[in-house]
Amino acid sequence: MKGNAVFKSGYNRCLRRLAHLPPGARLPSENELALALDISRTTIRAVLAALEERGIVGRAGGQRHLVRVPTEPDHFPDVQTLSAGAAFERRFLEWILQGDFRAGQLLNAAELARQFGTSTTTIRECLARFQHFGLLERRPNSSWLFNGITVEFVREIYDVREMFELRATRSFIERPDTAPEWRELAVIEQEHRAILAHLDRDFALFPQADERLHRIIHEATGNRFIIDFYNVVATLFHYTYRWNREDARQRSATALTEHLDYIDALRSRDPRAIDARCRKHLRTACATLIGSIETRANTAAPHAAILT
Missing domain, CATH: 1.20.120.530 (GntR ligand-binding domain-like)
Incomplete structure (x- = not known):
C-alpha cells in the first residue's frame, strides 16, 4: 500500500510538471525527473511506463516526448496518494464530516472497526490522534465523544x-x-x-x-x-x-x-x-x-x- 501511494503521488507530481510543456516537447532524463520529483529511479521508471501506456508520453529514438497535455482526469485521486495510515484517517474524517454527526454524539471503536473493515488497534490510534486535536474525548467502554467542529x-x-x-x-x-x-x-x-x-x-x-x-x-x-x-x-x-x-x-x-x-x-x-x-x-x-x-x-x- 505504501509503495502504491508513493507511485501514485510521484505520478501526479509528474503530470503537474508535464502540464506546462507543449505537445512534442522532450522530457528530461530519468535521473533528472527522479531528482526533481524526489523519488527513486525505480519509481520514475514505473511512472514513465504508466504515462506511455496511457498515451501521455511517447518514445522515439530512445528519447521520450510529450504526446498530449495531461488533464485532471489523468490524475489519481489525492486520497490514493497518501500513506495507508494517512488515507485511513482521511476516510474517517470525511465520514464524520459528510454524515449527520453533531457535537455530543458517541462513537464506538469496535463498531467503527467492523464498519471500516480494519482492526480496533488501527481505529484507536486514529481516534487518539483526533483526541489530540480536541475533536474527540475518550469515554468508558471503548466509546468516544465527538466534540463537533465549532x-x-x-x-x-x-x-x-x-x-x-x-x-x-x-x-x-x-x-x-x-x-x-x-x-x-x-x-x-x-x-x-x-x-x-x-x-x-x-x-x-x-x-x-x-x-x-x-x-x-x-x-x-x-x-x-x-x-x-x-x-x-x-x-x-x-x-x-x-x-x-x-x-x-x-x-x-x-x-x-x-x-x-x-x-x-x-x-x-x-x-x-x-x-x-x-x-x-x-x-x-x-x-x-x-x-x-x-x-x-x-x-x-x-x-x-x-x-x-
Missing part, C-alpha cells in the same frame, strides 16, 4: 496554522532557484490561472488547488509535526467548505486571487510581503470556514447547539 475549534486551529505556515514560508524561500519546489509552484500557479479563466465551469476545482499550494509550502519544512497537522487541516477545509454552497464561485475567485498574490510574494523572497499575504489569505480562509459552520448549524434546527 467556531471556537476553528479559531484555535487557525492560530496554530498561521504560526506553522509562516514558519514554513521561511523554509520555502531558503530553497535554491533550482529546487523542485519552485518548479512545482510554477505549475500550481498555472493551474490557478486556468481555473480563474474558466471560473464558471471550474470553480469547484479550487479545494484541490488550495491543498496543493499549501502542502508544498508546509512540506518544505521537512517537519513531520507541521506536515501531520496540515493533513488534518486540509481534510477539515475540503469537507466543511462544501457545507456552504452560497457564493461558492465568488469565494473561490477571491481565494484564487489571494493565492496568486501569495505566490508572487514567495517569489519575491521578501519576508514582509510574504507575512502580509499569508496572514491575509489565512484570515479569509478562517472566515470562510466559520461561515460554513454557521450555515450548517442554521440548517440543522434539532442540533442548533453545534456552535459554542
